[in-house]
Amino acid sequence: MSRRDETIFALSSGALPSGVAVVRLSGPESGAAVTALVGQWPEPRRAALRTLRAGDGSVIDRGLVLWLPGPASFTGEDMAEFQVHGGPAVVAALLARLADLPRLRAAEPGEFTRRAFLAGRIDLAEAEGLADLVAAETEAQRRQAIRQSGGALSRQAEAWRTRIVTMRALIEAELDFPDEDDVPGSVSDAVWSEAAALLAEIETALADAGRGERLRRGYEVVLTGPPNAGKSSLLNALARRDAAIVTEEPGTTRDLIEVRLDLDGLPVILVDSAGLRDAAGRVEQEGIRRARERAAAADLVLWLSPADAPVEPERPASGVPLLVLRTKCDLTAGRPDDRSAGVPPAEGDGSGALGWGPAGGGDRGGDRAGAGMGLPVSAATGEGLDRLRAEIVARAGVALGRGEDPLITRARHREALTAAADGLRRALSFDTLPLELRAEDLRAAGDAIGRITGRVGVEDLLDVIFGQFCIGK
The missing domain is CATH 3.40.50.300 (P-loop containing nucleotide triphosphate hydrolases)
Structure with a gap:
């Protein structure tokens, strides 16, 4: 479990040896770590050439240093990056120096992205898109991952959830103020018409032959x-x-x-x-x-x-x-x-x-x-x-689906939308039930959609989702 009061670090670039290696930090001690290695912070968000030193003052390497103060950073926390030569010995010395600093520890897989999610910088579907982008091997996979990490599924899911919230609000108004003139008695009829239209849209998204998952x-x-x-x-x-x-x-x-x-x-x-x-x-x-x-x-x-x-x-x-x-x-x-x-x-x-x-x-x-x-x-x-x-x-x-852009890319998304469709279907089918019970089915449908972006009840999924990332992302 990630603790936000700890500062994490990891090699976030590719396998060594390489031309350049990027070591990333995030957390409250990031600024202190920069000071310990290079003497002073560079100007925020501007790369500066600095000499990185070990605890005894010896030179580790000369490289670029970036200081990225929060909350305007990927994780929403203070961050820093060291861009050094990509030799195994150079990187090992740099990581050992960081590990010796107080309140710093090596990052777990996906921990940087998890912190970005917890800080509200990205939602869960966008985080999954980033994981897919890192793993993409073909052009078609890259395009799909770019769409999801850019919020295509998130925007649609949020639009659907907002419509359900509006429906529930109208039903609550009818329940709470049945005799008020400004709450027309036909409001529930409009709600169920909207619910039927929404159900049709979700069913269309589900009827994609699993193209996103197969891709x-x-x-x-x-x-x-x-x-x-x-x-x-x-x-x-x-x-x-x-x-x-x-x-x-x-x-x-x-x-x-x-x-x-x-x-x-x-x-x-x-x-x-x-x-x-x-x-x-x-x-x-x-x-x-x-x-x-x-x-x-x-x-x-x-x-x-x-x-x-x-x-x-x-x-x-x-x-x-x-x-x-x-x-x-x-x-x-x-x-x-x-x-x-x-x-x-x-x-x-x-x-x-x-x-x-x-x-x-x-x-x-x-x-x-x-x-x-x-x-x-x-x-x-x-x-x-x-x-x-x-x-x-x-x-x-x-x-x-070459040339098509399926919304659903994971079994988790399909399960959530299937549950939402089931809730809408129940609310529409049992029209003889009290309005309160049908409103509860709408709530269940909205909560199911909310799980796609992480708005509702996903704590038990976080370890699974972010564990799929590489260390340093």
Whole structure:
């Protein structure tokens, strides 16, 4: 638990060694720490070149010092920054010097941002946006994080909550002053009309297919198929590095191997899995179980079958879209058309195609069958890989909402808005109940929305949310 009377410090820049390292302080002793290291405060909010000294007067380094007095700072407290050369020894000496000063201690993960939240400088949704911005790996994730850290969700949630507060105030006026001429008897009718409109807006936000959450975690593509179908080779070819071990021995891959890719600005997670077969040892059986479990939860399954072998896909029971790839097509070049041997007829029932088809909506169960034989690919020659990448990008773009800006980016937001919608729905449905009880449902809906920004009842969530930050943020 953070104590506001303590001054915290941490390295807030990247891994060492680096060109420059930034050490950040926040708390009431920040000014005293600056004085102890450089002799006097620089002018507020202006970088000054100073010599930083250890307790015995020896030089630690020469660097830039910034003095940022509160409350006009990120945390709302007095803050300071030391920008020094990014050598491990330099930073270690500086941190050791700060640790020797009274009432200073090393910061916990996310503690600077937590102090900013507690001081009212940012709200909880904006803090989560900052965490997402630090973790963003692709352009699409960066844009979403910028919107949330800039208050897009917060502004909408506050607007919804304000409307509920207004509705409750009107109902309270009708309850408290039923005989007053300036409180018209039809006021509750207007309230319930407004509640219905608000419920429709929240339901629209909830009906986004989880695009914001999926964008945060990435579009997951699981490679499945029989042993030695070329799954690991294809993973390495798409990743353009040796991420998985490749041998001619069946059952080489026994555990799941993940590779995170940035495809056209979209986050895609490729997952290599154990080859599916009946005759397998105990360890391999566990790998097969995990492969099937992961495929059932994926956004897309690629079934790999050698070009000269029959195609017998194992479709996930969950109805995840499945595309067939005919691998090692370079080995059948020039032969009669062996690649179509044993290929099942195309299926177009919308429950997940067997074959190579168009993006088909990108969501589960949205495929239409294409050519029954699947897409020929070769990890050795690169044949078909560009088309495969384009297909994955097209499907990921649909699933993640390319060009759209979903409000909801975390399960916590969805749970809060679902609870708010439930409260509004109860208030609207039970129109025979006393007005006081229906007003209580409105209050519950408003409180649920307030939890998004941290206005209401989030104390038990703070450790979880801010624990996701790196130290120094």
